[in-house]
Amino acid sequence: MRPRRFEEFVGQSRLLADGSAFRRTVASGRLPSMVFWGPPGCGKTSLARMLAHSSNAHYVALSAVMANLAEVRAVLGAARERFQLGERTLLFVDEVHRFNKAQQDAFLPAIEAGHITFIGATTENPSFELNSALLSRCRVFVLDALAxxxxxxxxxxxxxxxxxxxxxxxxxxxxxxxxxxxxxxxxxxxxxxxxxxxxxxxxxxxxxxxxxxxxxLADRVRRFDKGGEAFYDQISALHKSVRNSNPDAALYWIARMFDGGCDPSYLARRLLRMAIEDIGLADPSAIERAVAAWETFDRLGSPEGDLALASLALYLAMAPKSNAAYVAFKAAQQHVVATGSLPVPLALRNAPTKLMRDLGYGKQYQYDPDVTGGIAYDQECFPDELGEQVFYRPTEQGIEARIAEKLAQIRAGRTQALASKRSKKKPA
The missing domain is CATH 1.10.8.60 (Helicase, Ruva Protein; domain 3)
Incomplete structure (x- = not known):
């Protein structure tokens, strides 16, 4: 039932519409090399066959799952001989993303010389799976799953x-x-x-x-390619639904991933990451709940343990959100890269030996529990070259609102104490 003419083709109305870029390309009579990107069973191979027929080109098909580099070179050699006799070759490579870099590079000279019109089909994102050199020589057409x-x-x-x-x-x-x-x-x-x-x-x-x-129709399985484009699109949708505080959408996407056969341990790991990255200190118990749900699944297994992860997704979606810790850590990392290996202040250095103590290690260190109020405000913890820095900016969400209030008081006291300390160091 593979279509032989465009009139028989089912679906892809956007791609095949009159006046579309694809139809104009076909009508021009000069087919460029192309990549068809779309899910399984959407018509990629059928389109390639019809293009070969309409252009009167010799059609050759390879599967990247089966073919090796020697077979590729043999096909390209035969295409070169046909080209010298005035015959064009349309080479269709199914699952082209499965070819490695050397195999993909083998097509480049033949495309450049005009020996072949290359058409690759892939279910994966070409931006990630195809070499930039090959991708730059092809027009990418996106095909949709059929309605x-x-x-x-x-x-x-x-x-x-x-x-x-x-x-x-x-x-x-x-x-x-x-x-x-x-x-x-x-x-x-x-x-x-x-x-x-x-x-x-x-x-x-x-x-x-x-x-x-x-x-x-019993035991049918929905479309879900573990480790492929659909997989990462769905986990992205789950993460963003939780971040958006949409429990219903979060439940839908986790159900989709369970239905498609996703490894529950992977889901547990990603949910734990959401608790850390998107909720953070707005609800510190979210991390504990994520770990507990993971352990519960490990004890119960599927399908009983699936509910623990689904319940966790609901809890995380409804929890207050803050990425302040995540942002602060990234800012601190960037600062470390920018400023290099600055020395630790002498007062904060460990001094287990007499030599170290003689060199000033640990000198003037203030043990905070012995200080009135429990905080030595005038103790400098950053390298001398940096001075005080601010990375963590708590939000007003959940518990972090109370953290923000307390931290504001601490920072104000530290600023005042350090200013007073430095003013006393200035020469008269």
Whole structure:
């Protein structure tokens, strides 16, 4: 059922619309090298085949999963020979992101010389997975997952086509049943047609009963590529929903990731990071709750322990938010890089030996519990070359509001005490 003409192609209405950049490129008759980026089963391979047919080019397909560098060089050598005879070659490389740097570099001379029109297909972000040299020589076209209505149309075509589809089987499905299959396919036309074929095998011919359809659609899995683009998009959505204090969205995204087979330990680690980075000292107990939820999952496992992580996501979403500690730490790190290895003030240095004490290590150090009020305000803790610095700026959220009040008093007392101390050091 692979489409042979653009009129048969299902989906990608944005890409294939009249006047679109892609259609203008095809109509020009001079195909550039391209990269098709989109989820599985959205039509990347079919588009490449149709482009080769419409341009009268010799079509060669490679799979980066199977091919090695020797095979790539053999294909490029044959393309060079065809080019010398006046014949063009359209080379389609499926899963091109699986090729390593050396394999991707092998295409560059052939593209530069015009021996091939290169079309790569990838489910991963080309910006991260393709060499910049190869990417700079290609136009990137983004394909979308198919909408349910597009999948229904593809199923109807397969049921009506007697030559390549199931038209001869006399299979009858109603609109609701076709919608069930489309929903189960989750944007993947290849999966939709495979499910239809399973239905045909179970039903034989005639009207399909709902029980047969439920059997065919049992244990379906939604689109989720562990470690791939969809994976990181979903964990990003979960993190940002928690940060946005939207518990319902947080619950939806963690449910999506559980449904897709995400490692719960990974989710526990990311939720702990959210407690540290986005909640911080506004609710210090969030870290304890995150660790407890992780330990609970480790004790219970799935599916019982899943609820502990889901409950944690709800708690974190509703907790007061502050990234003040995160920002302060980053600022301190940048300051360290900028100022280098400044010496520790003598008063703060450890003095375990007589030599160190004779050199002034620990001299004039004030032990804060022995000072009235418990804080030696005039004790300088930064290197002498820096003076006092301010990195941590607490917010007014949650417990951090009380921290902000106390810290303001401490900083005011320290500023006054240090100013008085320095004024006494000035020569008369």
């Amino acid at each position: 349910p209505a597009d999948l229904v149309r593809a199923l109807e075509q397969a049921l009506q086509d007697s030559e390549r589809g199931l038209g001869a089987a006399g299979l009858a499905l109603n609109a609701e049943q076709l919608q069930w299959i489309a929903d189960a396919a989750d944007g993947d036309v290849r999966r939709a047609l495979s499910l239809l074929e399973v239905v045909a095998d179970l039903a034989g011919s005639g009207v399909v009963e709902n029980d047969i359809l439920r059997q065919a």
